[in-house]
Amino acid sequence: MKPPLRLAALLLLPASLAPAGEPLAFGPAYSVQQAGHPRAAASPPAAAAPSWQWPLAPRPQVLRDFDPPPKPWLSGHRGVDLGATADGAAVTSPAAGTVSFVGVVVDRPVITIDHGDGLRSSFEPVDSTLAAGTPVAAGQVIGTALPGHCTAVPCVHWGVRRGEDYVNPLQFVMDLRPSVLLPLDT
Numbered sequence: 001m002k003p004p005l006r007l008a009a010l011l012l013l014p015a016s017l018a019p020a021g022e023p024l025a026f027g028p029a030y031s032v033q034q035a036g037h038p039r040a041a042a043s044p045p046a047a048a049a050p051s052w053q054w055p056l057a058p059r060p061q062v063l064r065d066f067d068p069p070p071k072p073w074l075s076g077h078r079g080v081d082l083g084a085t086a087d088g089a090a091v092t093s094p095a096a097g098t099v100s101f102v103g104v105v106v107d108r109p110v111i112t113i114d115h116g117d118g119l120r121s122s123f124e125p126v127d128s129t130l131a132a133g134t135p136v137a138a139g140q141v142i143g144t145a146l147p148g149h150c151t152a153v154p155c156v157h158w159g160v161r162r163g164e165d166y167v168n169p170l171q172f173v174m175d176l177r178p179s180v181l182l183p184l185d186t
Contacts, residue, residue, distance in 0.1 A: 052094035052172040053139050055123065055158055056082050063155055066168040078166040079122070079159030084145040087154045091126050091143050093136040094158075094172060095119075102128050111143055121169070122159045125149055 054060060060082040069076030097115040101122075104110070108125040113136060115121065128143030136142055145156045160169040170176060 050171070050173050050175055053092065054082075054173050055092050055094045055121075056084055056089060056145075056156060057092070058085070060084065060156075062170065063150060063153065066166075066170065068166055079157050080169050081150055081155045081157050083150075084154040084156055087145055087147045089145045089154065089156075090141045091123055091145055091156055093138060093140050093142050094121060094169075095138050097121075097136055099128075099130045099132050099134040099136060099142070101132060102130055108148065109146060113142065118161075118163045120161045122161075124157045126156060 062080055063083050064077060064081035066080050067077040069078075091111075093113050095113075095115045097113040099111065100114040100120065101110065101112040105124070109127055110122055110124045111126050111128045111130065112120055112122040123143070125146040125148050126143040127146050130136070130142060145154055147154065149155050149157050158169045160167050160172065168176070
């Protein structure tokens, strides 16, 4: 592969493919590093660094990505669909918080956790015995996955809101910051 093509191909790789704090070397003069690395140039901070836990174990496959609509009233996918190992799989709170809602929305059982600072996680379809006002710890089971959201495989829809805006839940469990091209130290 020619160097410019190899460079272009590596620039398309997400930073999360590199081991934490390690650059992806691809030539004599440059490396791809994760933003925030000690040698990285100053840049605006990311919206959120990964600090939560995955709500399903083992780490689930993302079956459908976050795809918010351009206008709040239009259709879109305001969360992510995570593959569950089976219907009935345990769903856990990704961070500490307080249950703010348990009930049926349209035709699906939903549980919402208020994590503070304006952040709320919602999961559907999830059966839960918890009541609104119940405090939960990070990693605590909040319910079980029910069939019905994804047609062919067991899954859970996970949405996160900051205030009234939906945000990508994956930013709380993965490093989604872009790779930064920097010269190698000589």
